[in-house]
Amino acid sequence: MIQFMLQHQSANQEPLRNAPEExxxxxxxxxxxxNSLGLMPKRAQQAVQAALxxxxxxxxxxxxxxxxVGLAQQAGDKIGRIIGAQPGETTVADSTSVNLYxxxxxxxxxxxxxxVIVCEAGNFPxxxxxMQGLAAARPNLVLRTVDPDDVEVALDDSVAVLSLSxxxxxxxxxxDMPGITRAAHDAGALVVWDLAHSAxxxxxxxxxxxxxxxxxxxxxxxxxxxxxxxFAYAAKRHHDQLQxxxxxxFGHKAxxxxxxxxxxxxxxxxxxxxxxxxxxxxxxxxxxxxFLEADETALFAKADAMxxxxxxxxxxxxxxxxxxxxxxxPEANHGSQISLRHExxxxxxxxxxxxxxxxxxxxxxxxxFGFTPLYTPLEAVETLVETLVGLIDTxxxxxxxxxxxxxxx
Amino acid sequence: MIQFMLQHQSANQEPLRNAPEExxxxxxxxxxxxNSLGLMPKRAQQAVQAALxxxxxxxxxxxxxxxxVGLAQQAGDKIGRIIGAQPGETTVADSTSVNLYxxxxxxxxxxxxxxVIVCEAGNFPxxxxxMQGLAAARPNLVLRTVDPDDVEVALDDSVAVLSLSxxxxxxxxxxDMPGITRAAHDAGALVVWDLAHSAxxxxxxxxxxxxxxxxxxxxxxxxxxxxxxxFAYAAKRHHDQLQxxxxxxFGHKAxxxxxxxxxxxxxxxxxxxxxxxxxxxxxxxxxxxxFLEADETALFAKADAMxxxxxxxxxxxxxxxxxxxxxxxPEANHGSQISLRHExxxxxxxxxxxxxxxxxxxxxxxxxFGFTPLYTPLEAVETLVETLVGLIDTxxxxxxxxxxxxxxx
Numbered sequence: 001m002i003q004f005m006l007q008h009q010s011a012n013q014e015p016l017r018n019a020p021e022e023x024x025x026x027x028x029x030x031x032x033x034x035n036s037l038g039l040m041p042k043r044a045q046q047a048v049q050a051a052l053x054x055x056x057x058x059x060x061x062x063x064x065x066x067x068x069v070g071l072a073q074q075a076g077d078k079i080g081r082i083i084g085a086q087p088g089e090t091t092v093a094d095s096t097s098v099n100l101y102x103x104x105x106x107x108x109x110x111x112x113x114x115x116v117i118v119c120e121a122g123n124f125p126x127x128x129x130x131m132q133g134l135a136a137a138r139p140n141l142v143l144r145t146v147d148p149d150d151v152e153v154a155l156d157d158s159v160a161v162l163s164l165s166x167x168x169x170x171x172x173x174x175x176d177m178p179g180i181t182r183a184a185h186d187a188g189a190l191v192v193w194d195l196a197h198s199a200x201x202x203x204x205x206x207x208x209x210x211x212x213x214x215x216x217x218x219x220x221x222x223x224x225x226x227x228x229x230x231f232a233y234a235a236k237r238h239h240d241q242l243q244x245x246x247x248x249x250f251g252h253k254a255x256x257x258x259x260x261x262x263x264x265x266x267x268x269x270x271x272x273x274x275x276x277x278x279x280x281x282x283x284x285x286x287x288x289x290x291f292l293e294a295d296e297t298a299l300f301a302k303a304d305a306m307x308x309x310x311x312x313x314x315x316x317x318x319x320x321x322x323x324x325x326x327x328x329x330p331e332a333n334h335g336s337q338i339s340l341r342h343e344x345x346x347x348x349x350x351x352x353x354x355x356x357x358x359x360x361x362x363x364x365x366x367x368x369f370g371f372t373p374l375y376t377p378l379e380a381v382e383t384l385v386e387t388l389v390g391l392i393d394t395x396x397x398x399x400x401x402x403x404x405x406x407x408x409x
Numbered sequence: 410m411i412q413f414m415l416q417h418q419s420a421n422q423e424p425l426r427n428a429p430e431e432x433x434x435x436x437x438x439x440x441x442x443x444n445s446l447g448l449m450p451k452r453a454q455q456a457v458q459a460a461l462x463x464x465x466x467x468x469x470x471x472x473x474x475x476x477x478v479g480l481a482q483q484a485g486d487k488i489g490r491i492i493g494a495q496p497g498e499t500t501v502a503d504s505t506s507v508n509l510y511x512x513x514x515x516x517x518x519x520x521x522x523x524x525v526i527v528c529e530a531g532n533f534p535x536x537x538x539x540m541q542g543l544a545a546a547r548p549n550l551v552l553r554t555v556d557p558d559d560v561e562v563a564l565d566d567s568v569a570v571l572s573l574s575x576x577x578x579x580x581x582x583x584x585d586m587p588g589i590t591r592a593a594h595d596a597g598a599l600v601v602w603d604l605a606h607s608a609x610x611x612x613x614x615x616x617x618x619x620x621x622x623x624x625x626x627x628x629x630x631x632x633x634x635x636x637x638x639x640f641a642y643a644a645k646r647h648h649d650q651l652q653x654x655x656x657x658x659f660g661h662k663a664x665x666x667x668x669x670x671x672x673x674x675x676x677x678x679x680x681x682x683x684x685x686x687x688x689x690x691x692x693x694x695x696x697x698x699x700f701l702e703a704d705e706t707a708l709f710a711k712a713d714a715m716x717x718x719x720x721x722x723x724x725x726x727x728x729x730x731x732x733x734x735x736x737x738x739p740e741a742n743h744g745s746q747i748s749l750r751h752e753x754x755x756x757x758x759x760x761x762x763x764x765x766x767x768x769x770x771x772x773x774x775x776x777x778f779g780f781t782p783l784y785t786p787l788e789a790v791e792t793l794v795e796t797l798v799g800l801i802d803t804x805x806x807x808x809x810x811x812x813x814x815x816x817x818x
Contacts, residue, residue: 024465037469045461048688052454055635056433060446060767068635095683097657098507105546121669126658126683129671133656137514219684226464226477226687247542248506249535258772260530262538274504274535275628277689278635279457358468362667 022290023223023375029356029387030380035169035197035337035370036360038223038287047286048225051279062278071285072229072250072276073269078288079222079231083195083214084205089233092218092281093250093272096196096230097126099215102271103232104134104161105245107190107213108141110238111160114189116142118154118162124169127194131163148173151180155187162189166204167197167335170362171326174202174333178209185210196220199231200291200372201336203300206233213238221336221372222291224284232271239267248273294374303336303373306381310338310371313385321392326366337370348391357387429784431699432632438765438796439789444578444606444746444779445769447632447696456695457634460688471687480694481638481659481685482678487697488631488640492604492623493614498642501627501690502659502681505605505639506535508624511680512641513543513570514654516599516622517550519647520569523598525551527563527571533578536603540572557582560589564596571598575613576606576744579771580735583611583742587618594619605629608640609700609781610745612709615642622647630745630781631700633693641680648676657682703783712745712782715790719747719780722794730801735775746779757800766796 024040025031031039054066063069072092080090093099104117117131128145135143146154148168155162162184167174177193184191190212198204200221206214214233218224234242247262249255250272254263264270308330319325324341328334342348342365349361360368369384370376433449434440440448463475472478481501489499502508513526526540537554544552555563557577564571571593576583586602593600599621607613609630615623623642627633643651656671658664659681663672673679717739728734733750737743751757751774758770769777778793779785 026466026468031468033469037464037471039468040461040465045465048457048461051635052449052457055446056449056454057435059435059440059448060442060769062446062635094503094507095657095685097659097683098503098655101655101657101682125661125667125669128669129656129658129661132671133654136652136656137654217684226460226471227684227690229686230683243545245542245546246507246510247538247545248504248510249538250506252534252538258534260534260537262541273510274506274639275626275636276504277638277686279692280686280689281636283688358470360469 019290019294020375020377025375028358030383031358032369032371032376032380032384033358033360034223034372034376035201035220035368037226038220038372039375040225041223041287041290043286043290044223044225044283047282048279051282068278071278071281072272075281075285075288076231076268078285078292079199080233082204082222082288082291083199083216083233084207085233086207086236088267089207089236090231091268091271092229092231092284093276094230096194096215096217097130099230099232099271100127100130100163100192100194101134102244102246103192103213103215103234104131104163106234106238106242107161107192109243110190110241114158114160115140116144116158116160118144118146118151118159118189120148120151120164121145122148122168122170123165124194124196127163127165148175152183155184155189157188159187159189161192163192163194165194165197167201169197170366170368171339172335172337173328174198174335176333177211181210197335197337201303203296207235211235218284222284223287223372223374225280225287227280228284229276229281234268234271239270242270244270244273246273250274250276291374299373302378303371304330306371306373306376306378307334307336307338309378310369310381310384313381314338314340317385317389321389323388336373337368339369340367341365342367348388351391352387355387355391357384359384428699428703429786432784434784437767439792440767441778441780441785441789441793442767442769443632443781443785444610444629444777446635447629447781448784449634450632450696450699452695452699453632453634453692456691457688460691477687480687480690481681484690484694484697485640485677487694487701488608489642491613491631491697491700492608492625492642493616494642495616495645497676498616498645499640500677500680501638501640501693502685503639505603505624505626506539508639508641508680509536509539509572509601509603510543511653511655512601512622512624512643513540513572515643515647515651516570516601518652519599519650523567523569524549525553525567525569527553527555527560527568527598529557529560529573530554531557531577531579532574533603533605536572536574557584561592564592564598566597568596568598570601572601572603574603574606576610578606579775579777580748581744581746582737583607583744585742586620590619606744606746610712612705616644620644627693631693632696632781632783634689634696636689637693638685638690643677643680648679651679653679653682655682659683659685700783708782711787712780713739715780715782715785715787716743716745716747718787719778719790719793722790723747723749726794726798730798732797745782746777748775748777750774751776757797760800761796764796764800766793768793
């Protein structure tokens with residue numbers, strides 16, 4: 001343990017230039033739920049205040065005076081830097097689900113002679129729902145749902161699109177993005193990656209990896225606020241042929257010309273649809289600056305250190321106490337979250353919350369904890385494990401009230 | 410003029426119980442652009458502050474402590490009251506364009522044996538774009554674009570859906586919603602109304618009028634803030650068959666059960682898709698309360714009085730000076746906005762802005778002015794007309810700098 005601490009000590013030495021001070025930290029012992037909702041950057045709060053002020057004082061002129069009109073693309077390019085896209089390949093619009101719908105539609109249109117989407121059975125539910133909805137509307141479309149280990153085997157010459165979440169929301173497994181993208185391309189398919197649990201959590205290089213399309217959300221590791229607008233990436237090589245099924249005025253090449261015929265924007269903006277929700281967008285746009293000002297190498301080194309430490313402590317202290325780690329070992333591909341299985345997961349997550357340690361429950365028996373390198377201190381990992389050890393080892397565990405609320409309500 | 414003032418005086422006597430005090434009023438002589446962006450209700454500002462505070466202090470728990478999880482449906486039912494829907498028939502989600510896409514898709518699915526959408530050539534461009542996008546993706550679908558007077562003639566037994574904007578964004582014409590809905594139904598078609606320029610501007614009774622689907626925006630007469638989330642209405646009789654083409658987790662009957670198969674919500678929530686943008690949604694939700702607390706009869710009486718006064722003054726003072734009113738006479742169906750044509754519309758709108766009168770320009774030659782009964786004072790109509798008269802009559806009109814920026818930039 002001491003050896004471990006020494007080994008990773010450098011990761012604990014201000015790798016982020018005061019990044020934690022950039023956040024409003026809730027009054028808890030450890031917030032390990034940034035993979036559900038990221039904490040509020042002070043700059044995001046200020047940006048929303050400024051947007052409110054512009055609305056109040058400038059009213060409609062705010063579209064220009066406060067650059068609301070350029071905000072979605074500005075935020076899009078910031079996210080592009082975070083995911084390793086080229087400028088002009090990423091935009092902010094709608095929700096992740098809507099963006100996935102658009103990206104899948106666009107990808108399918110680029111492979112008209114094929115009729116299969118391959119996805120993973122354990123994908124985030126909304127991704128599965130979007131694909132099921134597409135398949136329901138297209139009698140010819142087949143959804144081939146496979147286990148994560150069988151993805152490459154499933155890629156035959158009927159496959160139009162492979163759509164996966166890069167990091168699994170439930171157990172934190174991470175797919176090999178460059179390898180699987182290459183395999184899909186070798187099979188003649190296109191890829192649509194969902195980066196909801198990756199962006200801001202792990203290093204990404206979508207352009208170098210040859211990714212066709214990607215979508216993701218702004219409110220987890222990017223700290224854009226509850227329900228922050230989502231993003232969509234499309235490689236520049238697809239832009240000219242890119243068909244957005246939802247043709248709206250913000251995807252028009254001249255939105256304010258009020259032309260009667262739709263002509264898509266030449267660039268990634270064609271994935272936009274309607275007027276963006278400016279207040280939420282302003283929060284996201286400012287939140288991204290905090291990320292971009294951090295030292296990315298140090299950031300992900302810290303994330304790795306937290307993960308390795310968590311994994312080691314779970315193995316050493318929690319698995320002997322009835323927990324099973326369902327997340328990959330540190331040397332394998334993983335995200336910035338760790339998940340444990342325990343038959344009393346639900347009361348344990350509630351008991352943790354009572355001890356001011358904020359984690360997450362996924363039915364029926366998973367405890368899930370996210371590490372946001374921007375603001376989660378390395379010590380939070382110890383706090384988590386010590387609190388769980390305490391809960392298991394003390395008499396509280398035996399009291400009926402501990403289990404009283406075991407049912408999900 | 411004096412006679413007119415006396416006749417409508419009652420409309421000017423606090424019909425709204427201090428409603429103007431509910432708003433942050435920009436420092437201008439007259440804000441007549443609430444049909445583009447409504448002004449900020451103080452309660453909306455406070456609601457956003459509260460949402461920021463909940464994000465900062467409660468983080469992910471805010472979904473419950475601040476009821477973010479129920480906010481879209483709460484706001485939806487508030488809008489339902491404004492448009493005359495029954496409870497549970499209206500929800501807030503996405504943008505107007507995305508909602509129109511969903512509503513059209515759902516309506517088409519209810520008339521599978523028909524293949525024509527009838528719309529109006531002068532519809533708001535994004536509505537046309539959404540329909541063009543649908544038609545581009547369905548080789549069999551025909552978009553029949555007609556003049557507003559020819560709508561009923563265009564309704565034959567091939568028509569699946571009639572989709573119109575209730576109040577035209579450009580000239581303020583208002584369709585006869587009950588009559589045209591009845592005509593569509595008589596022809597076996599369904600209707601999808603866009604209420605973007607109606608909701609909060611004119612009395613609406615979608616349920617009594619037999620409307621099938623409606624969509625609209627939150628940021629015009631409803632004052633929900635820049636890019637506020639939009640709304641979607643579907644008559645309860647259609648809910649069981651209602652297919653949302655974009656199946657997302659917020660439209661699932663149990664979003665947080667993380668079930669692998671999509672099962673739509675039993676109610677209007679099935680028109681939701683992804684996580685709503687909470688900060689923007691909180692502003693809209695609070696803004697709606699201001700509207701709901703006003704006396705609706707007095708509100709629309711005031712709107713009518715403003716319109717009648719504006720029309721009379723335009724006829725008497727502006728038409729002799731080279732303007733042409735393109736909005737309907739007060740006794741005809743109209744919205745709460747008036748539009749004038751003038752060959753120098755663009756420099757005139759700019760000159761008005763320099764005089765602190767905020768109106769709107771629509772290429773190539775239209776000046777557009779909206780009256781929001783909640784906060785626009787009756788005198789603003791006089792201010793507008795007097796300022797335009799002044800601009801035309803004074804020497805400024807002859808100076809070259811007045812015309813220097815005539816080109817739209």
